[in-house]
Amino acid sequence: QVQLVESGGGLVQTGDSLRLSCAASGRTFKIYAMGWFRQAPGKEREFVAAITWSGGSTWYADSVKGRFTISRDSAKNTMYLQMNSLKPEDTAAYYCAAESGGTVSLRNPRLYDYWGQGTQITVSS
Numbered sequence: 001q002v003q004l005v006e007s008g009g010g011l012v013q014t015g016d017s018l019r020l021s022c023a024a025s026g027r028t029f030k031i032y033a034m035g036w037f038r039q040a041p042g043k044e045r046e047f048v049a050a051i052t053w054s055g056g057s058t059w060y061a062d063s064v065k066g067r068f069t070i071s072r073d074s075a076k077n078t079m080y081l082q083m084n085s086l087k088p089e090d091t092a093a094y095y096c097a098a099e100s101g102g103t104v105s106l107r108n109p110r111l112y113d114y115w116g117q118g119t120q121i122t123v124s125s
Helices: none
Strands: 002-007 010-013 018-026 033-039 046-052 058-060 068-073 078-083 092-099 119-124
Touching: 002 092, 018 033, 018 092, 018 119, 033 078, 046 068, 046 078, 058 068
Parallel strands: 010 119
Antiparallel strands: 002 018, 018 078, 033 046, 033 092, 046 058, 068 078, 092 119
């Protein structure tokens, strides 16, 4: 199994920056890719960004492209999400996830095998 722990959430103002971290432990050799998803109250969980673990290829949702940057440190088994120019609509619980099957559909949350507990980000206007 793979365990994921997010950290770095909080309350910020519009235009501020935050960096989320997701530390992976356990059978991390199984990880093909990792992603960030978010879920606001009353809404479905939505894709934010994803990265392949070995090659570092990245994907972003249009809503965060140019503002958020996903990265990983393989030596530390940690994934990051640098979030700049935060907006109130970025307010949500943010979850990291790991995928072990090699799917090409990294935007689909149903294809991820492991999930963190989530961390809340609230952006005030």
